[in-house]
Amino acid sequence: MWHTTLSNTFLDILFPPQCVVCKKKLENNAHYKSICNQCLGLIDIHYGFFCPRCARRLPTPRLVCHQELHYVLGAVGSYHSTPLRELIHALKYNSVKIASEPLTYLLDLYLKNVFSESLRPLLDQAFLIPMPLHKKKERKRGYNQATLIAQKLLSIPEWSTLSLKPLLVKIKHTSSQTECKNYKERARNVAGSFIITHQEEIKGKTIIILDDVFTSGATMHEAALTLRNAGAKNIIALVLAKA
Ligand SMILES: [Zn+2]
Numbered sequence: 001m002w003h004t005t006l007s008n009t010f011l012d013i014l015f016p017p018q019c020v021v022c023k024k025k026l027e028n029n030a031h032y033k034s035i036c037n038q039c040l041g042l043i044d045i046h047y048g049f050f051c052p053r054c055a056r057r058l059p060t061p062r063l064v065c066h067q068e069l070h071y072v073l074g075a076v077g078s079y080h081s082t083p084l085r086e087l088i089h090a091l092k093y094n095s096v097k098i099a100s101e102p103l104t105y106l107l108d109l110y111l112k113n114v115f116s117e118s119l120r121p122l123l124d125q126a127f128l129i130p131m132p133l134h135k136k137k138e139r140k141r142g143y144n145q146a147t148l149i150a151q152k153l154l155s156i157p158e159w160s161t162l163s164l165k166p167l168l169v170k171i172k173h174t175s176s177q178t179e180c181k182n183y184k185e186r187a188r189n190v191a192g193s194f195i196i197t198h199q200e201e202i203k204g205k206t207i208i209i210l211d212d213v214f215t216s217g218a219t220m221h222e223a224a225l226t227l228r229n230a231g232a233k234n235i236i237a238l239v240l241a242k243a
């Protein structure tokens, strides 16, 4: 314990923590070690769910438009928000694991916005599944960013009734989605990517798949389809930012 505290203090002196967005040295009153209070305050948090196809706003996690889809989308904020995007980027690509703290804080605020008292029962016994990475990718990064956020979320008493269940496994090492030109190509790229380890556990359940961003949706569609085929009743894709 002493060692960690000492070495952390030492590191803070050598490399004073700075905001991942504006790069300013963090003041002592900063709530988090990765972003300054000003940049954090610039992030707008959504108040509803969305249709994953047409982006229509939905007050409850129920599709009223594209009902052939297997899930609804919940997104904390917009990917066009620079501070939110930079936080996610820092966590995902620059190994700034500590960025998971303000991101979990924002996720908590969003969930409080959308899960009013009347909707809370939906979350009783719901499964929280972090979007899996292929094992090669996870080994390279050293962690799964969605798992980090999921673990932190469950430490908040309000959401501790969710069960963290990594039942989805990515078996296909897909090339980067950004290299695919169009949606069809992306969908083909991810087809058959996932398997479920304990099919019998999924049946009749409400599942929340947690991921960092939702862009084309091809990966999420595939994951949701896999879960629906296994008998999941309600599926909510929960992401930190949507395009
Ligand atoms: Zn800042």
Ligand SMILES: [Zn+2]
Residues within 6 Å of the ligand: 051, 052, 053, 054, 055, 056, 065, 066
């Ligand atoms: Zn729609």
